[in-house]
Amino acid sequence: MAAEAQNALTDYKVVDDAIPAPLTDRKGDPEAGRAIVANRQVGLCLLCHTGPFPEERFQGDLAPDLRGAGGRWNEGQLRLRIVDSSRIVKDTIMPSFYRIDGFHRVAPAFRGKPILSAQQIEDVVAFLQTLKDQP
Amino acid sequence: MTRSIARGLCAAAAVALILSCPIRSGDAGNIPLDQRRSSYELMSPPTRAMQDDDTANPGTLWVLDGEALWQRESGAAGQACAGCHGDAAQSMKGVAARYPAFDASSGRPIDLEQRIVDCRVERQRAPAPARESKELLALTAFVARQSRGMAIEDVAGKDERLRPFLESGRAAFEQRQGQLNLSCANCHDDNWGRSLAGNAVPQGHPTGYPIYRLEWQGMGSLQRRLRNCMIGMRAETYAYGSPEYVDLQLYLAWRARGMPVEAPGVRP
Structure with missing residues (x-):
């Protein structure tokens, strides 16, 4: 039971297409967020997305360019899009980064865990807000 | 705008891709038969050349090992594969192009590897070669090589008994x-x-299976490749030889029906 409690996710409230309130008390750190986005084992973002990462040679194009994301969406909209994009586009291929239920055959090492922690989500949101320039 | 970039990318891609840009997902359905391509076509010219030239294709080493095993008497029965099947160039021609196939004794499809394992155990009374062992990959590569250039058969479409397994494989794919x-x-x-x-x-x-994958620096079966993808999705893999894999293999073979066998393939 204790282990389950540790895995429980922070509650959040969806308002329209956004989660207006941060998931944590600590303000997101855009630099930490950038590192998460660029890391293909942590954020996984660049597998599908391209972004302003001149040092990263291999980026994906299955999904929109991240540049300009901070102009297209406000903080709360970005948060929901990372937490659970499927609440906006039901059959999106974008993973739900802060969800642990409704999945099929999750590998034991990842079972009951979200892809990113609440604090990591806040960091990524803070970073994406800085991406105002369009591609 | 992102949308215009996505459109630009799409314009450079095949017509089929354009239809559902910028983000496609879920239920776009099967690829039209005439738009199917082997991943060989996505490879760089040097990697293609490596596959095309038997003397450069590392898979040839497994084929040659398999040929030696084919000739060698093995197991308590003291039988070689060649003892029953003779010249593989004749007897094994086209066999890999129709696997997975229905196996009457187990009442379900089995893949080429399992057929070889069964033959080794039941006919030769030899120990079962492990999945992904050098022995099994070598024999599979040698047998599959005899079908190079032949069209993958629509086994599941022709054999009514395979239908439920095909559907199970399709469901797994989706x-x-x-x-x-x-x-x-x-x-x-x-x-x-x-x-x-x-x-x-x-x-x-x-x-192309079994393939020599540069990332592996070695030979591997389709099941190994399927496991790679599942690990990438952070999904729980099945044990080697599991019926779930074979059903998926059956669906993949049906999906590739008519495409030529390339074994042993080389892949990045």
Whole structure:
């Protein structure tokens, strides 16, 4: 039971297409967020997305360019899009980064865990807000 | 705008891709038969050349080992494969192009590897070679090599007994799984040709197996490759030889029906 409690996710409230309130008390750190986005084992973002990462040679194009994301969406909209994009586009291929239920055959090492922690989500949101320039 | 970039990318891609840009997902459905491509076509010219030239194709080493094993008496029965099957160039021609096939004794489809294992155990009374062992990969590569250039047969379409297993394989292909919640179809039906972290997403046709994969620096079966994808999706893998894999292999073979066998393939 204790282990389950540790895995429980922070509650959040969806308002329209956004989660207006941060998931944590600590303000997101855009630099930490950038590192998460660029890391293909942590954020996984660049597998599908391209972004302003001149040092990263291999980026994906299955999904929109991240540049300009901070102009297209406000903080709360970005948060929901990372937490659970499927609440906006039901059959999106974008993973739900802060969800642990409704999945099929999750590998034991990842079972009951979200892809990113609440604090990591806040960091990524803070970073994406800085991406105002369009591609 | 992102949308215009996405459109630009799409314009450079095949017509089929344009239809559902910028983001496709879920249920775009199967690839039209005339738009299917082996992932060979996505490879760089040097990697293609490596596959094309038997003296440069590392898979040839396994084929040659398999040929030696084919001739060697083995097991308590003291029988060689050649003792019953003779010249593989004749007897094994086309065999790999019709696997997985229905196996009467187990009442379900088995893949080529399992057929070889069964033959070794039941006919030769030899120990069962382990999945992904050098022995089994070598024999499979040697047998598969005899079908190079031949069209993958529509076994599941012709054999009524395979239908439920085909449907199970199709369902597995379309089932989202793992922490990343992706299905095979999400990438290999709906996003082939796009760049996944710099690698072109293939359509996922099993034309070259067993393959020499540069990333592995070794030979591996289709089941090994399927496990790689499942691990990438952070999904729980099945044990080697599991019926779930064979059903999926059956669906992949049906999906690739008519495409030529390339074994032993080379892949990045």
